[in-house]
Amino acid sequence: MAREIPFLLLIVLSGTSGELCVARAMKSIGEVTDFRPASLIRVIFRAMRVGWMWMGITLMAIAFFALLGALSIENVTFVVPVTALSYAAGALGGKIFLGEGVSRRRWFGVLLVCVGVTLVFIGQK
């Protein structure tokens, strides 16, 4: 069971940091209101000019390879629920890094998710 732990840690930490960087990049672009393909392509090109986007993509790529590593060892019904730990990291990161408001209710939800992940771990055969 210990073999997949480094992969799981990488998925959660690198994946969450990557998503936060991407979120920061997209926020700097502003709300997307036009969903026509040509406009979407322009949005993608604009996003690619933001440094945070590249940082995010690199971190998410690392998380992707870690996911492949974990899936080569353990079942998807174990690996994916355990990566829900990124909720805790995400709520914390969203608050600190993006200045987003995280209510008590959200923290309670995050706590439930953590309890669920613990049960998934205990339920591993």
Next chain:
Amino acid sequence: MKSSPGLHLKTFILIVLLVIFSPLGNVLLSKGMKNVGAVSMSAPGELISVFMQVFTSGFIWLGIGCLLLFFVAYLLVLSWADYSYVQPASSISYGVVAVLGHFFLHEQVTPTRWAGILVICLGVFVVGHTPPRTTEHN
């Protein structure tokens, strides 16, 4: 504008797309990696042959395709909704992936693990019922 029915509908549609593509992608990747076999971090010399096996697998490419569609939908929704709202709301997919893994990959899921997944979804439900935006955009 902090929040409006249109903003909620747009957010809802994109979250449905996230919930479909992400679990499907993960299940396809899992199927592909089962064929490759266990990868070890302590054997970096084997990585090249593992890479070759991974990137010649049809299931892996299908999985990557689904995850790319997920990523595009994710980027779009993040342009207006909070990260700490989108991530939990879209993550009903943790339940969907367990169901897909159980039925399509025939993975054994213990009752404790089902309970854990249910609690995760409950947590997601609690977090999902908060406003999609708490910060004002410039």
